[in-house]
Amino acid sequence: MEPILTLDRVTVRSYLEAEAASSLAEDVLDGLTRPFKELPPKHFYDAAGADLFDRICDQPEYYPTRAERTILQLQSGEIARLTGAAELVELGSGTAAKTRVLLDALRDAGTLRRYVPFDVTENMVREVATSIASEYDDVEVHGIVGDFERHLEHVPDPVDGEPRIVAFLGGTIGNFTPGSRRGFLRGMGSLLGDDDHLLLGTDLVKDPAVLEAAYDDAAGVTAAFNRNVLRVVNRELDADFDPEAFDHVAFFDREHEWIEMRLRAQRRMLVPIRGLGMEVAFEAREEVRTEISAKFTPERLAADLAAAGLDLVAVLTDPEERFALSLSRPAGPERPPGRFHR
Template sequence: MTAHVRVPRGLRLPSDVVSDVGRAAFLTDVIAGLSADPKRIPPKYFYDERGSQLFEAITRTPEYYPTRTELGILTEHAADIARVIPDGAAMIEFGAGALTKARILLAASPVSVFVPVDISGDFLAGEAAKLAAELPDLTVRPVAADFTAPFVLPAEAEHRPRIGFFPGSTLGNYEPHEAAAFLRHAGQIIGPGGRLIVGIDLVKDVDVLNRAYNDASGVTAAFNLNLLRRINRELGGNFDLDTFWHRAFYNREHHRIEMHLASRVRQRVRVDGRCFDFRRGETIHTESSYKYTTELFRALAAGSGWRLAETWTDRDGWFAVHALVRA
């Protein structure tokens, strides 16, 4: 995995320099998170190459409804969603992953330039190459970047109407103030008059939510534990994965699923020469996934400079795809 580095257009930094910058940011966040009380690590660090592959496997488990439900909405309403996209637009997908959902909109809409942005650069490059081969009339320009921070759009996306695409209920992984900050950040990238299509997981039966993050096959557990494996590999950690277990549950008070890595024993762990003590049962909070009502999301969007223009949901009301317009 590499981090995006802002450099003058046409200048390429050596790969070892980019990797060093990415490692430094990763190390800083891990040291800060393990020093905090309670301990926590940002979920963006799940997504090394193996983490990205495991997440794609999660989306295929029978318990994990968000992906197939959102895909159903996008497929059923593709023509309606396409009507909010201007002709010749540049579509910017934040946290692009495997591009599965983008393909549905790109096939139905008048997009000329597609800019998938993802922190997992190697994985993104492979998926973007596949898409470019499938849609030869579409200009595909991937950007390896932390999409929550400023990044440079490719020249082909300039001087075009822009539309953002943020599927997968990823916005729910942010604390509400962070979600508002991201929406403002996206608005700056998309620009005046821009639009944003965003997927949002809705409040629903607690049993449905808990099963979705505790699949019987253990893929989500492997995804969560892979974060420790990555710390060991890239940051000189010595986590014993057998002494941690995946814990996920719905927090009713905050309307969110919480994912944790819980220590089975009292232990001391080392990362890059720094030591961190764990009590038995102490956890690292690795992810939150907030669930919204349409009314709550409308208020969040309005406070972040966006107007909710259209909403499409599935028949069960489990998931929503919203079209936002810059206010």
């Protein structure tokens, strides 16, 4: 694969091309022909969706980003000490705003040699790759434009076999159902050598009112973000959804301990999706599930990591214990159990 950007210390490669449109078409065809309609949350993140998510992170109700940043600010030095990492691979890197705290700690420890941002949005990967290279002298940047569910094999081998961190932050692991979640954890584990670590962000179970407010902010930004997936389908598949004809719904499922986001049709409608040669019928108040966001207990986190062949090293939480960053590594004999830090 020829790089799409090559500069001093910067390489960016894309593995999407026509595959992104193909993935959307497959997901829409599969999800909207089910008895209970679904669309996967990865299609939220076109340019408009990414901007809306940035605005969500600034809403007073949305605590996860602030809590995770607090952990990084308090514990990045400890993460650098525990891992000795020369490389940071970040899946779903986005703007890498929080990541710079960890990159600073690795640089200050004298170990940082390469950063690998991996994201589905090409412009974002280009911008992040060039800005990190300019901010961190002598650090190489290898950007990957791709779908982390499909393209993990394109993550490069570690620099000279030195230790690395594979980071999956923001609680995005909660978007997977339990079986898929453990499968994806195994996929990330396949990127790790014996001296490497997985740094995983997980939102914690808490008061349902706090959780539901985080996904249904008073300013309506999350509602706009949710409806934007219909605009993506309209644009990419020549559909005729009226996003304003769908209500935003968010609630905490106490049985599964996850948040669900849905779009609820306000009336009966028949929506053509010309790119697929089909029409989709909706009854009044019929819902499309667009996201789950699982919340974790310590026991669930440890069990999921163990099922993926990973040993828990440490769990770091913010002072209010709203969010957690865990460090784990490939399972091995006679390793001590993980420990919790605040």
